[in-house]
Amino acid sequence: MPSERGLRGLFGKQRAPLDGVDVVLADLDGVLYAGSAPIPHAADALNAAQDAGIRLGCLTNNASRTPESVAEQLTELGFRVRGDDIVTSPQAAVRILHDLVPGGSTVLVVGGDGLVTELGKAGYTVTRSAEDSPAAVVQGFAQDVVWTQLAEASFALADADVVWVATNTDWTIPQARGIAPGNGTLVSAVHTAVGRLPVVAGKPERPMYDLAVERFGAKSPLAVGDRLDTDIAGAVRVGMASALVLTGIDRAKQVLAAKKEERPTYVLSDLRELSEPYPTPSISRSGSAVEVRGAAVRLDGDAVRIVKRGEKEIDLLRAASTLIWNTGRPIFTLDVPEELYA
Numbered sequence: 426m427p428s429e430r431g432l433r434g435l436f437g438k439q440r441a442p443l444d445g446v447d448v449v450l451a452d453l454d455g456v457l458y459a460g461s462a463p464i465p466h467a468a469d470a471l472n473a474a475q476d477a478g479i480r481l482g483c484l485t486n487n488a489s490r491t492p493e494s495v496a497e498q499l500t501e502l503g504f505r506v507r508g509d510d511i512v513t514s515p516q517a518a519v520r521i522l523h524d525l526v527p528g529g530s531t532v533l534v535v536g537g538d539g540l541v542t543e544l545g546k547a548g549y550t551v552t553r554s555a556e557d558s559p560a561a562v563v564q565g566f567a568q569d570v571v572w573t574q575l576a577e578a579s580f581a582l583a584d585a586d587v588v589w590v591a592t593n594t595d596w597t598i599p600q601a602r603g604i605a606p607g608n609g610t611l612v613s614a615v616h617t618a619v620g621r622l623p624v625v626a627g628k629p630e631r632p633m634y635d636l637a638v639e640r641f642g643a644k645s646p647l648a649v650g651d652r653l654d655t656d657i658a659g660a661v662r663v664g665m666a667s668a669l670v671l672t673g674i675d676r677a678k679q680v681l682a683a684k685k686e687e688r689p690t691y692v693l694s695d696l697r698e699l700s701e702p703y704p705t706p707s708i709s710r711s712g713s714a715v716e717v718r719g720a721a722v723r724l725d726g727d728a729v730r731i732v733k734r735g736e737k738e739i740d741l742l743r744a745a746s747t748l749i750w751n752t753g754r755p756i757f758t759l760d761v762p763e764e765l766y767a
């Protein structure tokens with residue numbers, strides 16, 4: 426007679442994150458590559474998913490590059506994508522603009538190629554000067570954005586009728602030499618001058634996810650990202666399943682402390698686990714003990730205790746995050762052993 430575990434396998438109770446998924450919507454940095462190097466196992470895992478009939482789409486907040494140049498870089502790293510598979514924050518910004526200003530309007534751009542190309546494709550006239558009476562300002566990141574561009578945006582936005590769209594408001598942008606200020610800081614500079622806020626297109630805002638679902642005809646998409654505050658928060662907001670992969674920015678510590686609106690459906694050590702059975706946590710009736718495949722934790726007053734480490738570190742993290750999230754208490758009110766996140 427098969428063991429309980431055998432029966433579970435037999436009836437397929439433990440589904441893999443990719444089961445039933447038609448489109449994977451992957452973030453780039455920290456998920457597919459880190460700087461100029463591919464993330465281990467990412468290409469193999471996603472190529473296998475594509476072989477199984479799942480479509481791969483990529484969602485990027487970075488407004489400085491065109492979809493074609495992103496696709497070219499990914500292809501060199503072993504991923505199978507074309508320009509059409511890349512959804513960028515400038516594309517989402519253009520989609521917003523359609524609803525806010527008449528077609529063919531003059532738009533003042535703060536940003537680079539990625540933005541100028543999309544605005545041109547959509548039939549807008551691009552300017553860099555507030556003197557041209559633009560109907561809108563669209564602001565995205567580019568390495569060569571300078572003070573004079575921020576000043577032109579501010580002069581244009583002094584007119585309350587001028588629409589302001591930001592591609593994204595990420596505070597930081599990872600660079601080969603470290604972490605640098607992202608578009609959020611540049612938007613904030615303009616905000617300080619004009620006293621109002623832009624409409625935002627990129628993750629975690631809705632337009633980018635809507636655009637991706639529409640373009641790929643996704644019925645049951647899975648968002649995959651390395652940041653809780655953008656990739657995962659956006660997916661939660663639109664009601665999309667999501668997987669956080671621990672190969673980028675957010676790690677165990679951030680997972681344990683994740684706010685309700687930033688909690689992923691799955692936590693993965695790398696993308697191979699997309700197609701591996703995802704264990705369902707066993708939760709005790711009182712909710713004070715959780716076990717995931719041999720890794721067990723319990724709540725003892727304010728203290729989270731490790732009962733059994735289990736075989737895989739990721740299972741211990743899955744158990745501990747389930748326990749902590751289910752308490753409904755903020756992480757700082759709990760005593761969490763350092764080995765859970767060190």
Ligand SMILES: [Mg+2]
Nearest residue numbers: 452454455651
């Ligand atoms: Mg990322």
